[in-house]
Amino acid sequence: MTRPRRPLRTMLAVALVAGGLSALAHAQPAAATTLPTGFQEQIVFSGLNQPTNIEFAPDGRVFVAEKGGRVKVYDNLADPTPTVFADLSTNVFNVWDRGLLGLALPPDFPANPYVYVLYTYDAPPGQTAPYWNDNCGDANNGQCVVQGRLSRLQAAGNVMTGSEQVLITDWCQQFPSHSIGDLKFGADGMLYVTGGDGASFSATDYGQLGTPRNPCADPPSAVGGVMNPPTAEGGALRSQDVRSTGDPTSLDGAVLRLNPATGAAAAGNPLSGSADANARRIVAHGLRNPFRMTIRPGTNEVWAGDVGWNVWEEVNRVTNPTAGVTNFGWPCYEGMGVMGSYDGANLNLCESLYTAGGHAQPYYTYNHTGAVVPGENCGNGGDAISGLAFYPTSGGNYPAAYAGGLFFADYSRNCIWAMKPTSPGGLPSTAAIEAFGQAAAGPVDLAMGPGNELYYVDLGGTVRRIRYFPGNQPPVAAFSATPVAGQPLRLDFDAAASTDADPADQGRLTYAWDFTNDGSTDATGVTTSFTYPASGSYTAKLTVTDTLGAGDTHLVTIQPGRTAPVATIDTPAASTTWKVGDQIGFTGHGSDAEQGTLPASALSWRLRMHHCESVGNCHVHEVQQWAGAAGGTFVAPDHEYPSYLELELTATDADGLSNTVSRQLDPKTVDLTFRSNPAGLSLNVGAFTGPTPFTRTVIQGSTNTVSAPSPQSAGGSVNTFANWSDGGANSHVITAPTAAATYTATFTSVAGCADSFGYVCTTQTGQPFAAADGAVLPLTGDDAVTPVSLPFPFRLYGQEYGSAWVSTNGFVSFADPGQAGLVAVNSALPNSSAPNAAVYPFWDDLVQRADSTVRTGVSGTAPNRKFTVEWRNSGYYGSNSGRVRFSAVFGEDGSITYHYADLSTADREEGNSATVGIEDGSGTVGLAYSVDQPVLRDGTTVTFSPPGGTPPPTTGTISGVVSANGSPLAGATLTLSPSGRTATSAGNGSYQFTAVPAGAYTVSGTAPGGFTGSSPVTVTAGGAHTVNLTLTGPPPSSGDYTKTTQARPYVSTADGTVLPVTGDDAVGQVTLPFGFEFYGQQQTTAWVSTNGVLSFVNPGGATPENTALPTAALPNAALYPYWDDLVQRSGSVIRTKVVGSAPNRQFVVDWFNTGMYGSSSARISAQVVLSESGEIAFNYADLASSARERGDSATVGIEDATGANAVQHSLNQGVLNNGEAIVFTPN
The missing domain is CATH 2.60.40 (Immunoglobulin-like)
Structure with a gap:
């Protein structure tokens, strides 16, 4: 049949200036960002001055914060001209990364008429703004000390009324980045706030920098006082201030939970009993620059993006803000490991954290040198995570895979990613990340807006929307006009830049030109020309239309006779x-x-x-x-x-x-060379840690912190720091000179390689290589890990293990390392960050190339068996040619021996970026033979021998992976009975219980959707027990249904969601608000056809000719309330609506006032009602007495996915009645 044309979509083009031509600024598509199929980016607002944050009001208004201090409000998404709601520029310090950065509206706005703002206050502590007047001559040398401020502004219509209500002034900031961060409301109605550490991004900062030193008066000195390790607590250590109870607590580097009316700590905060008002506010800390955060919908979970230094970006999760204060570890930790430069400074606040442990690892990290998703077009380096937003679990029109997913953005890489759950209702999975928006326009904030579409703020001046078109995508109109000046002005117009993502429209777009925007079409075709005779201002309009009638319009202002300056x-x-x-x-x-x-x-x-x-x-x-x-x-x-x-x-x-x-x-730059005596030891320079000698190119006059980690083991010697050649302390500042210079750290060396537990390491030359010629492990590519079963129990640091995890990055861990198993950046030992309970024959950033394998083998007989893991011909990251071969041999006597072969004389292959050693399960005891030292040789073995008479252990560990429906399951709750301990499965499904006393236990798991499972386990002292738990959903129904008819009212959907399914023979996809079981199968998404059919599998199109049920032909897995050749005419609409609350919700799909093909007057209304209980009902309204409207050419019934089972109510029979529901109840 003939397809009707779809309504024209009119959108205007991006703001550009080219001499006498300028595009009009309003909502329009933007063609730059690369998106998945079906998605399109549109510019909604433009002409803003460095926008930083966006908030959508329930009444349709849109609030946007500008970095300089203005808050602007748009009446709606179609409003091209904002009103200035408030101008705080006098108070805002707008220099470098400081400014107005945070914005929030209460959920009940405007009934609760306050707008919340978070900004950098233009005054040092004790002073009043404006102090610096946005003009501080040496901000990045720590001279422009300011604070952060949280305020609320009362709204009267579109403007602020009254004065600013200041809630908090704090967050002392010495350096011009890592300023305040973000604002969000939780499901509990409390206000959540983030702020950075206010420290240097160039140097290891513990308060010793700037003039005067220590301007924030951090312990142990007053302003201007000396700040030296180990007691200094300033600079980045302000992020750990809540752990230091002898001084007033600052808010730097923390997440706050506040009463939004007062700014005081919210009731229920973990430290509510503290006498310190700031300590009472803090629910998480140990963050560097949590520039953006989001709250997981329906919860109070805080997900914060922490901008890292030079190696790692983090996504951090505060699971329960009231359960306890979460410490993410900065500056002592970054990513999954220790932060080398702060560790090397030997600061008490870090050293005590390393000893005590207990910091929270990131939910997800990505390295500055690598891709987030292999093959993406996002570049790397200089990264800055700059936005997070959750997609709702129901109600949006994005594909079902995004439901409950986390979008996150990076301003430096200009990219947006989607971290998607692997099961309905689960947490975002770090194993399911998609490069969603590549080559985006400088995103600095993400938000879900009207229609549950993703919006992002571009610091360059725009707000952009990412829209999904399940069917036809509209084209994107664009054109150029040359020349740009002249009078009269003859312009040659070229629309070749116009695009359409649909393959069917390639080369088939039509063009209509209106050179004076008077409503007439002046020309068609891709290229044309027009002469503007006189000076003035004209608007040229191009309308591009695709083969289905979808269109886009681009308007440009033409000013003949005028040229740009x-x-x-x-x-x-x-x-x-x-x-x-x-x-x-x-x-x-x-x-x-x-x-x-x-x-x-x-x-x-x-x-x-x-x-x-x-x-x-x-x-x-x-x-x-x-x-x-x-x-x-x-x-x-x-x-x-x-x-x-x-x-x-x-x-x-x-x-x-x-x-x-x-x-x-x-x-102007200068080369600084760093050496150690003896050579090959590690030194820290700023964020860089590496073996000597090395050279760093720095800017003349720049501040560079240096430190010498001590002690260090190398080549069988223990080396203790003695002095620097420039006379500085172990950790001190070098101001870069104008001429090249060399700095040498001298160590005192004594023979020995032993740890406090009693392990001793020895070397032996001239040894044959120990190869493994048994199983080839399924390890390929970069950053992979796989479990293996051990042929005999192996004891490490007093704990006995029966399984292990092998990483491509040259180590074996005896406890499931989870994401840490992928860690490619090595560190010194011990290190409380995972991996732990591990052996490290060559821990480096290695890659399994096409000619690489990882193998295992067993030799000997009990009690003298040996288990060997060999990395054969492994490549390393950054080199296509470099290869290393090494193995780790585990003896049944507890010994560990590392073998090396085929090493070249290159420092990298000899270990200058590798860690070689062993470590216990807590990460507090370890023994390193070498760290970043080129001391490995072919034929030289390194053996670690255990002590004799080790006290027997009394506890064991339980670990495993939780899965459901064949995939790892994140967010499951694990309970260990009878102890009552609980754990939550990570993004890859892994979990662990440590220090479990010997005895009999049951591990039980639950997850959203009714998934459950359990398994018994007997824990032995020193044993490591693997319990992989498979959760199953509720038992399926028998698959049969009982059909009845009942008197039921038609459900009004007037306030529901309109589906973009129009015209004739169209299909649209919807996400179900709850999992729905149909013929024993859980369904989460559906396809709605204009022809009165709802299918739980993609039908591949709208089928207008009905048939009897069952039938193997598509559609299947379907509901047929009125399967006929229907048409969406004027006044017709297909809507959805959710009624009730869990566990008694109903999802209604309503074909309202739908026309019938071949008749201009016949109309029917039919709807499907899916109940959370599994019941299906068909309702009818507006049926005339004619046989056609009552169903004499329609099929009514339900059918399973195979097309073999069905319950048919009627076939081409006029038996349908208004108010009489057909109900299908599962048996």
Whole structure:
């Protein structure tokens, strides 16, 4: 039959300026971001000045925060012009990464008429804003000390009324990043707040930097006092301040839970009994820069993105904010491991945490040098996690796989990812991450908006929406026009840049040009031309339409006779270079062909710092802005290298046309070489840790912290720090000179390789290699781990183990390491971060290439058996040619021997980035033969021998993986009976109970959706027991249904959700609000056809010709309330609605006022009602007395997925009645 055309979708184009041509700014598609099939990005708002945060009000209004201090409000998503709700710019310190960053609305807004803001307050402690006036000459050298402020603003319509109500002023910040963060309301109605540590991002900062030192008065000194290890508690250690009870607690690096009316601690907080008001507010800490967070819908779980230093980005989860204070470990830990530079500084707050343990590991981490998803187009390096948002578990039109998933973004990589659950109702799985939005536009905030669509804020000035089209996608209109100036102005228009994602529309788009926007079509075709005779302002419009009638419109303002001005930077010269602390002056001017030399008021400047992971791989920090000035000065900032400054000048004429030019200003650099005596020991320089000798290129005048980890084991010697060649303490600051320099750390060495438990390591040369020629393990690619069963119980550090996990990264762990099994960045030993209970023959970032294998083998007879794990021909990350071969041999006597072969003389293959050693299960005792030292040789073995007479252990461990429906299950609750201990399965389904006294137990598991399971286990002293638990759902029904008819009212869906399923023979996908069992199978999604059919499997199209049931032909697994050739006409609509609350919810699909093919007047209304109990009901309304409307050409019934079983109510019989429901009850 003939398909009707779909309604035209009109959207306007992205704001651009090109001489006398400028696009109009309003809602429009944006073609840059690469998205999964069916998704399209649209610009909703543009023209904003560095927007940072977005909030959607229940009444349809949209609030947007700008970094400089303004809050703007749009009446709705179609409003092109915002109102300034509040201007806090006088109080806001807008320099570098500081500014207005947090925004929140209470759930019952506007009945509760407050807008909450979180910003950097422009004054040091004890002072009043404006103090710095956004102009501090040496901010990144720690000179511009400020605070954070949380306030609420009362709304009266679209403007603030009354004065700002300040709730908290705190968060002392010395350096211009890691400022305040984000605001969210939890399901409990409490206000959650994050803030950064306010410390240096260039150096290891414990309060010793800047002038004066210690401006936040952190212990043990007053402002200006000396701050030295081990007692210093300033700088980044403010994130651990709540652990130091002898001084007032700061809020830096913490998550707060507050009473939103007062800013005081919320009732039920873990430290509610503390005498310290700030301690009472804190529910989590140990964070560096939790710039963005989100709350898992329907819970109070806080999921925070913590921007890392130079190696790791983190997603951290606070499972229950009232159960106890969670410590994520910064600056003592980053990612899954110890932060080397702070460990090397030997600070009490870190050393005590290493000893006590108990910090919370991230839910997910990604490394700056690697891809989040293999093959993605997101780049790497200089990363900054900058947004998180959960997709709802029900109610959205995105595909069902996204339900309950976590979207997260990275501003530096310009990408958005989706971490999806592997089972309905489960937690996002770290094993199910998709590169969702590649080449996005600078995302700094993510939010779910109206229609449960994902929105993101672009710091460059736009708010963007990602929309899903389950059927036809509309095209994206775009065109160019040349030349840009002239009078009269003859323009050549070219629409070749217009696109459509649907393959069927390739080369079949139609074009309609309206050069003066008067409603008439002036031309068609991809290219055309038009002459504008006189000066003035015109609007040219292009409408692009696809083969199904979906369209898009692009409008551009044409200004013939007018040209953009020319901006010119006069000083500094392009050849200018700088060192830290240099004062640099700048001047410039603007000229316009029509208006002459522009006044200073027409000029504006921006200074940016490009911070690079490597040369050419950079992200941007906005340093400072100047408006209405022909020149000024700034002080060259302190920063890591590689980095450079960009000075930008924009000139804007009286017609609003503008021109922007920029100048790159490179730093003066110097090479600093670091050595140790003896050579090959590890040193820390800033965030870098590596074996000597090495050279670091830094900016002249920059601040660099150095430290020498002590003691270190290397080559059979224990090395203890003695002195630095420059006379500095073990941890001290080097201000980079202008000439190359060398710094040497001298150690005192004594023979020996032993630990406190009694293990001793020895070496022996001239030994044959121990190969493993048994099983080849299923380990391929990068960062993989697999479990193995041991052929005999093996004892390590007094604990006996029966299984182990082998990692491609050169180690074996006897406790399930979970995600830590993938850790590629080695560390010193011991390290309380997983992996633990491990042996490390060559822990490095290794890769299994095509010619690589990992193998196991068993030799000998009891009691002298040996179990060997061999990494044969393993490659390492960053090299296509490098290979290493090594093995670990486990003796039945408890000995461990490492063998090496085929090593080249390259430092990397000899171990200069590897850890070689062993470690206990707690990560508090370990023995390293070498860490980042090139001391490994072919034929030389390293043997670790256990002590004699070890006291027998009294406890064991239980670990395993929880799964359901064949996939790992995250978020399951595990209970150990009779002890009553509980655990939660991680993203990969793993769990663990440690220190379990010997005895008989039962491990029970539960998960959302009624999944349960249990397994008995007998724990032996020193034993490691694997209990993999498979959870099963509720028992399926018999698959049979009983059909009855009952008098039931038609359910009104007037306030329901309209499905985008229109016209003739269309199908749309919906996500069910609850799992629904149909013929014994759990269903989570459905396809709705205009032809009166709901199918639980993709039917592949809308089938208008009905048949008898059952039938093997599609559709199957389907409900047929009125299967006929129906048409959605004017006034017709298909809607869904959820009625009631769990566990008695109903999901209604309503074909309202639906037309019938071949008749312009016949209309019917039919609906399916799915009950959480499993019942199915068909309701009818508006049926006329005619046989056609009562079903004489329709099929009514239900059918299973095979098309072999069905319950048919009627076939081509006019027996349907208004108010009479057909009910199918499962048996």
